[in-house]
Amino acid sequence: MALRVLGIDPGLTRCGIGVIDVAPNREATLVYYGVIRSSSDAEVESRLLSISEGIDAALDQYVPQAVAVERVFAQHNLRTVMGTAQASGIALAAAAKRGLRVGHHTPSEVKAAITGYGSADKKQVATMVTRILRLAAPPTPADAADALALALCHAWRIGSSVTPTGMAAETPAQRAWLDAERVSRRGRPPRA
């Protein structure tokens, strides 16, 4: 039975949502991706309500078994970090309200998991997400690709801890995944 994971890349202007199903053989399939947008002309409380309603709708519609939310740091981009943190708080409470376990991953952890390189740029991440999920084109905007990458990272980490990892790579996607995992294991950045 597949594990359904919903990834959230929190943000006030664009909040990325990505949903994947991951089979026991680790093959990941796209279920949904998109972004919840809010207008910068609106009051911050109205914007946060839009984000809250969008996250609730995604959780109710796709009924994931696990949720992953990007870990936010205060050091980064002071101008936008507060809105990002506020949106992440809403995402975390929404998941907890449904009794869902939440994985917290830093951008570096996600990049390392998906591309094998913790400093990969957004294009590299989108390219690997496209390959792993066998999509015709990279998901846009980048926030949606990031949310899918986060969901993949989380599914993979859950999988790594509960299943043997000696499995042979059979498809290009699995091969890409296992290759990235090997590189990531060698150079995984410290957890925050």
Add this chain to the structure above:
Amino acid sequence: MALRVLGIDPGLTRCGIGVIDVAPNREATLVYYGVIRSSSDAEVESRLLSISEGIDAALDQYVPQAVAVERVFAQHNLRTVMGTAQASGIALAAAAKRGLRVGHHTPSEVKAAITGYGSADKKQVATMVTRILRLAAPPTPADAADALALALCHAWRIGSSVTPTGMAAETPAQRAWLDAERVSRRGRPPRA
């Protein structure tokens, strides 16, 4: 008819809640104060859910007409600011969900409004809150006093903009309030 204002001093370990009624003559009366606590042993998503449920309960029980939430800055105390921002996001969305207008005030604005001095310490704020609300003792913990101060600051600002300010001070509380307002007008810090 009195205006009911609910102030929220957001926090993950202690989230202060203060509710006041303010009469047209500006006399403020305590309705409720308290804190929502969450254990630092719990996962952050569980903690935020506790905060969310506590804020929802306060809004539903006291049915305020206006809400004030302390404005959070990324510059302050990096260790705790993310939890504070996450809690504030939940508070703002909860207010917006009920169609309530939200006032955002910085700690300096609140201190200036309540004590006449933007750098007042917590004890001075608590002392003035005690005096203005005619309480027998200062509200504790400080987070609850801060939430009441925030509610007073907000009620006062709303009042200043919709009613003439030439009113004579009749009670010690009103006198304290008007004195503080005069000082605050002279030395109000810039808005963020």
